Amino acid sequence: MMESGRFSDDDWAARLHQVCQQIPDTVRLIAVTKKFPAEVVRAAYGAGVRDFGESQVQEAEAKQAELTDLPDMTWHLIGHLQSNKARRAVELFDWIHSVDSLKLAKRLNHLAAEAGRSPQCCLQVKMVSDPPKYGFDQDQLWSALPTLDQLDQLSISGLMTIPPMGLSPQATRDVFDQARSLADKINAAGFERLQIQELSMGMSGDYPIAIAAGATMVRLGTALFGDRPGS
Numbered sequence: 001m002m003e004s005g006r007f008s009d010d011d012w013a014a015r016l017h018q019v020c021q022q023i024p025d026t027v028r029l030i031a032v033t034k035k036f037p038a039e040v041v042r043a044a045y046g047a048g049v050r051d052f053g054e055s056q057v058q059e060a061e062a063k064q065a066e067l068t069d070l071p072d073m074t075w076h077l078i079g080h081l082q083s084n085k086a087r088r089a090v091e092l093f094d095w096i097h098s099v100d101s102l103k104l105a106k107r108l109n110h111l112a113a114e115a116g117r118s119p120q121c122c123l124q125v126k127m128v129s130d131p132p133k134y135g136f137d138q139d140q141l142w143s144a145l146p147t148l149d150q151l152d153q154l155s156i157s158g159l160m161t162i163p164p165m166g167l168s169p170q171a172t173r174d175v176f177d178q179a180r181s182l183a184d185k186i187n188a189a190g191f192e193r194l195q196i197q198e199l200s201m202g203m204s205g206d207y208p209i210a211i212a213a214g215a216t217m218v219r220l221g222t223a224l225f226g227d228r229p230g231s
């Protein structure tokens with residue numbers, strides 16, 4: 001485990017290199033920096049990372065304020081978004097992976113129009129029942145899709161999924177395969193705008209499985225940075 005206070009650029013570069021060797025060039029690596037301070041983001045940036053994932057709007061805002069000198073960063077919101085934070089989220093993030101209800105999507109569409117922004121969005125889906133998690137289940141998603149297709153201030157271009165805790169590797173693979181085939185079905189359904197090109201799936205514990213199943217974006221925290229402070 002690396003503590004941020006003793007964060008060595010050499011350790012970091014070596015670990016990043018090791019992880020990157022397992023990720024094809026076609027898959028986007030999102031470094032999940034939640035709970036890590038801005039100096040860790042800066043070190044990752046120095047090693048070439050440009051995509052950063054955060055779970056909370058306020059935490060991301062504070063970090064971004066310390067990093068205004070770094071150009072070309074892409075910020076991804078990966079955690080559940082409360083509606084009272086949605087306006088700020090639209091201003092701070094390029095990607096919102098956690099669009100988990102039609103109500104939130106409509107609100108984001110409205111706020112994005114007001115802000116003159118057009119965020120890239122993933123629809124968060126639960127491929128198997130997982131009551132504690134946010135996200136559309138498949139039935140809800142299919143009934144929401146015609147409306148989602150009309151939200152023209154959003155670029156809805158991906159699905160995001162997180163398998164339930166404790167699944168076997170085979171069951172995890174199954175969840176990711178189902179997400180990919182759901183994307184294929186949506187793309188075949190002939191919506192006017194909606195095209196699912198991105199599959200945001202795979203975290204530190206399962207990213208090789210996700211990549212084998214067709215992930216285009218993986219979201220890695222502990223695999224890159226070690227245990228999060230306070231966890």
Ligand SMILES: *Cc1c(COP(=O)(O)O)cnc(C)c1O
Pocket residue numbers: 032034055078079162203204205219220221222223
């Ligand atoms: C925290 C988090 C991650 C990163 O988790 P690790 O296991 O540390 O890689 C990825 N996705 C989401 C949605 C998260 O909340």
